[in-house]
Amino acid sequence: MTVPTAAEAPSLAERIAAVVTSHPSVARLHGGIFGDVATYLPGRRLTGVRVGEGDEPVELGVVLLLDRPIPEVVRDLRTAVSGMCGGAAVDIIVGDVALPGEPGPTDR
Incomplete structure (x- = not known):
């Protein structure tokens, strides 16, 4: 596993956010409770992505669209992000769900 240094973590976090938010079933990132x-x-502050140091996992917080089974989307995201981080563990928090076409909190 390739562990990012403190200097690499910010740019890695931005790349992770771009990959996660480009997934068709991700409505937006979520900061957790x-x-x-x-x-x-x-x-x-980049909300919804935290890149751990050492053996800490990468943490993601997401709001998912209810267009595919949640476990399937979580598995897709975990695989993509882990691959970007040299096989690091990835913890995913589904903070909320939304219906496709439903306005988000900034759209209301």
């Missing part, structure tokens, strides 16, 4: 699934970047 306390908003603690996040990566701190210069001048901003």
Whole structure:
């Protein structure tokens, strides 16, 4: 497993966010119940992705569309992200679900 250094983690977190949000069943990223699934970047916070150091897993928080079975989507995301991180463990929190075409919290 390739463990990212502290310097690599921010750009890796951004690449992970891009891959995760490009999945057709992901409505958006989610910070978890306390908003603690996040990566701190210069001048901003990337909510929904936290890249662990050492043996810590990568954590994702997502809102999924109910267009495919949730376990199938989680498996797809875990495989994609783990592959980006040299086989690292990936923990995924499904913070909410949405119906396809339903407006998100910023669309209301």
